[in-house]
Amino acid sequence: MQAGAMGFQLVRPDDAAAVAVLTDLGNAAQAVDDPESPAGTPELTAGWLRYGWDLEPDQRYLYRPSEDDDPVGVLNVGVPKRDNLHLVTGGITVHPDQRRQGHGSAMLAELLRQTRELGRRTVWLGCAADDDGAAAFLKQHGFSYASHDARRYQWPSKVDQDHVAALYAEARQAAADYEVVRTQVPTDDQLLAELIEVTAAINDAPMGELEFEPEKFDLQRLKDFEYAGQQKGERIYRIFARHRHTGVVGGHTVMMVQPSQPTFGNQYDTAVHRDHRGHRLGMLLKIEMMRWMADAEPQIERIETWNNADNSYMINVNEAIGYRLSRIFDSYQLAL
Template sequence: MEIVEFGSDDSGLVARFVDVSNAVRRHDAPWQHLQTVHAATGMLRHGWDGEPAVPFLATHGGDDVAAGEWHVGNYDNLHIAWLTVDVHPAFRRRGHGTELLEALVDRTRSAGRTSVGGDGWDNELSRSFAARHGFEQKAVEVNRRQLLAEVDPALVDRLHAEAAAVAASYELVRCPARTPDDQLPVMAEMVSAINDAPIDDLDIEDEVFNAERVRAYEEAHAGRGITLHRLVARHRETGELAGQTVIGVDRERPHLGNQHDTSVVRAHRGHRLGLLLKTGMLQWLREVEPQIEEIDTWNAESNNFMIDVNEMLGYRIVGRALAFQKSLA
């Protein structure tokens, strides 16, 4: 089997990579929207916040049999590499996934990292592959989807009013997609609240957010053609940023929205800011992105508070993923 590393500018290999990924989605997770060459190119060029994964395509006998990604971050968690191994359904159980995984693990060792992580859908194939290669299940993430045609605007408005009555000391601020330079430090401090989200048994450290990373996140999404809508809760008396929620809308497929972080700073919890932010975002999107038909979100299965808010707003489970990790030390 030949494993080829490539870049985002190699349109032919990107298209073949997407074909393998979509074959896997159709087979393993038919509820997922298919990848597009445009979206894959943007992600491979810009990543989530300026640190894109390294992509690989595995071929055997003239066939594209697997696709992989190797991703490391340099802001934090310098001990770990995150791996993706997708084997085309037509070429499984022939050792291709094992060979690709071993190549990615070798690359991780060469980079001086001491841990590898990855995820897979909650099925026997993922669990058995992980166990066979010494990975342990460390967390469960759940994908939920909100169909906006089924969400009653009157319900959203009522829930928003109820939350606003409890959170009278706070105001909602609709932020520009690009944060002004002088506001980046306080934005980074507020964004760090996401570190309180459950990580279950994963061996990972808190993420480090600074002004540079906030800007990199914004620029990466702009480069990918994604409009960011960031709604912030601000304490009226002190001006402190108390929490946020962010939705990304891909201009290639503007009927689809993706939920990014929703978090509330610890010192400001207990005022129903999570519900205030989520309902406030739906009201905002109703005005500026009326074409959105659905929004996807992910939560740790143990994040009961955010799950309660999401289900109140009509989010329903579409998929369940398992996170695995293995020490190389």
Template structure:
């Protein structure tokens, strides 16, 4: 088996990688959002915030059989890597996944890192694979999808009206794209509030945010052809930023949106700001993105507060992911 690193400029290789990836999803969980060759190449160019992952395609006699993706954090948790292993269903059961995983673990050691993270669908075969390779389950992440076509907009409006009544000390700011310079510092503190979300038993440090990282995130999303929509809560009396929510809408597939972040600063909780932000965002997207039909979000299964809001807004479970780690 030949394992080669993919370049985002390799159109054929990226298309082959997506074919391997999609074949697995179509068998195991066809509802999952899948890459296009263009979005896969953009991931390899820009990543989430200009720290792109590395991808390696496994071929046997020129036929793509497996895919390894390696996330190498640069802003925080710099002792770790996160691996994703996919094997084409026609070639499973022959040790390809194990060989790709070993390749990723060796790269982790070569990088001077000592913790490997790995995620897999909540399926018996995925659990068995993780256990066989010495991984310990640390958390459960749940992917939910909002069906906008089936959304009861009266419920959204009522949730918004109730939240407005409970948050009279705050105003909303709506933005598209990059933050204004005068909001950047305040948004660092708001974004850091995501560290209060449950980590369960994961061996991870808090995410570290800086103005430069927020700008890198905006740059990566813009270059990846995603439109960022933001709703920000601001205290009327002090002007302090109190919370935000961000949704990215694909330009290549404008019916698809992704919930990137919703966070409320510690000092401003208890005023229904989470519900206010989420419902205001939906009302905005209804006008701004008429082709949008679905929004995907991810939460720790233990994040009961945010899940409660999402369930009011017609989010349904697509999949559960078991998150594993081990030392190498």
């Protein structure tokens, strides 16, 4: 599936003009729909088109209702290839000045056409939970609410450091059997192999009613994630906890800073393997990361993190260390 149907132009990462239009369109919509998010840049867009999260980039299309029109919308098509072979994850964005003219519906029809052509049966689309218009659009097209995720921000300068220091001391004590180790990407293969199981522990996070099988992780996938990050220019920090007696890695947390947005940090996955829960490792790892970032990336003004909105354990940790709710986003699902 490359060219897309009439009116849909697949954007290639080396097509600078198309990448610029894609970025501008995304930013125009974001300024209206989600102004708290930092604006995109053509370099970031191209990096995501080329490498994605772990070398399975989404395809993104510019949509023109007719040949003479400027693009009015962007269609994202994500097709997991390592697992979840029943699934297509979509994204539909219509320029704010072009809404309620049927463009979103036309892009959705193309998404469903591609899904059928790929022989897949489940489609996910999402929207802000307080965006009644987008929810009406999705329901009108037969989608059902399936899950919700919460975005939180932490402003390091506003964090109550005394409170965090007390939590840190408590967690240190509860996790005295664990050694806490800092590493930076690229990770050598031997250590990366030891991190496969804790990475896969993210599969234990709640997913609501979404039809989803556990993601499959192996050494190559972890290498692909690190390679994709490096190629996008990201600085990726990881902290893991190793059980002192057995040597087993029980938990980890990952932070990313994109040099073109150096004041904005991304708190990526944090996971503790089920055999190692109950030792405050989640709290310990995240505070250790805050301490590291204060030294290594002192320019960070804001850190973003995402959790399933029902993941009360992780959310309680995040709230305790100063993360505050920004917004809830709903996931909708359609079974073909």
